[in-house]
Amino acid sequence: MKQVDSKERIVMNKKQKISTKQFFRMFPSDEVAMKQFEEWRWGENRQCPHCDSFRTVECSHKTMPYRCKDCRKRFSVRIGTVMQASNLGYQTWMQACYIATVGIKGTASTKVSGDVDATQKSAWFLGHRLRKAWERDGNLMEGVVEVDEAYFGGKEANKHKSKKLNAGRGTVGKTAVVAAKERDGDIQAKVVAETTKRELQGFIEENTDIGATVYTDDHKAYTGLARKHGTVKHSVGEYVKGQAHINGVESFWALLKRGYHGTHHHMSPKHIHRYVNEFASRHSIRKLDTIDAMQIIAKGMVGKRLTYKELIA
Template identity: 40%
Template sequence: MFPDADTARGYMEKRRWPDGPVCPACGEKERIYDKGKGFYRCNADLLVFTVRTGTIFERSKIGLHKWLYAMYLFVTARKGISSVQLAKQIGVTQKSAWFMLQRIREACGDDPTQLAGIIEMDEVYIGGKEDAKHENKKTKRGRGAVGKTPVIAARERGGRVKAEVVRSATGRKAVGFSYRHVQAGSTIHTDESTIYNRLNGLIFNHERINHSAGEYVRGSVTTNGIESVFAVMKRGLHGVYHHASPKHLSRYINEFTFRLNDANVKFHTLDRLNSLLDAAVGKRLTYERLTA
């Protein structure tokens, strides 16, 4: 469908501006002059812009057809695609492919929707095992979650997923996450972890499942759904990416939640690609900010 940069640009323009070019700075639609080759000038504020302006593609020298193919691979790979593999697929350097993937992940964040109904909530700790680290990198502060980065996530029964990287998995963080991402009156299912004690008596209904007692399902109460989400995340992080530093982990988590939500396999491939294109507008990630 997109054999060259011009066909890709035409597709992106039609998707972003179905009624014709719009100035990304002032929103002007009428006083737009076509300069040719994808460049437009707004005669209201004299801004010269392209379909890349104000998106994750801005100031990228990589052709838009390669961007579209990268996004296609991104939304169709269930566990993700590494920068090494992407570089080979589209013919760029590994460094450029890594920057492209981080820009695409930047577009996956800031989902404003809230979960409703029955919500399964749990936490997971991402990072290497202590006994697998080099001696000079061991924290030597015990086992379990030591040295790992906590992630709190929730899944609407039969619906969307929300996840956040947090500094520490505490009751305060669990309550804050619930207020941001769960509608009032919803029923939240959790395990017996004490960080969810504060959910009792709030604006949610709260049900627990006791894993330590060998209980995994009690009627409709279970957290198996959100644990399956964690399984996919871990397979991708460990099997495809091998390592994600705490600095960049939130973008990787956004990638997996986007793939489970708007890029779900139940949607047509072009619908998934269009969802990512829509999310790319209004986002910008410079290399300087990424590596700061």
């Protein structure tokens, strides 16, 4: 990370954090931020995003400072990333990575708008493009894994009469989310159509190693799970039984619900999977130094695109 001076970090509880003041000392301009994005993406071997050639040279174009000797196309570090076609400066994008990293309960687009000096619409789009960068393929979870499901949204009382589902109380109209957490590690979470045996056990089998020990509550959908399986009987007030508990994944639900109700106030069913992925990904890197977490987001930008048309379709 050549562009970042280690003296600009604060050591706090072994995690090196960055204050807002320090951030702007580290990245005082678009040029400095651009060079850092380039370092994170290419290191010392700049590569053409059009044809993958390493035979590239600098050129005097304002927005495309490099040219490929093989395909002869111009490019910048934005090309082939979620930053492509964005009018926002590199410093703004770097600041957005910083905000996304330090805001453990998420950050509302209205707040981001003021922080980066952009319209609320631009900040909303920026936030969702960063959520695209958070997307990742996790490794199979091993050891002790906690699994649980939760529901979000769907308060019928707040809906217009024409949109009410009129199907009674409980989980009607809500979005179901299932999450798996390694006892001392990562989290994977996914929006599911329903909390059936097929959906929940399918999620577990996709995300856990065959040798993992899975702990759940006593939901009937987990019966017959093809893993070593232990339960706690929430239905009769049991929450810990020796090593069998799901306190870790329930702490994730608490954080996600604070983000839902306290930060964003609402997550539409159309986009809630993006927020769920953001919270799970951020939780999984929560122990990293701030600058290293920012690097993970930046690397996650590569090879992904999200247009405004796609977002609102």
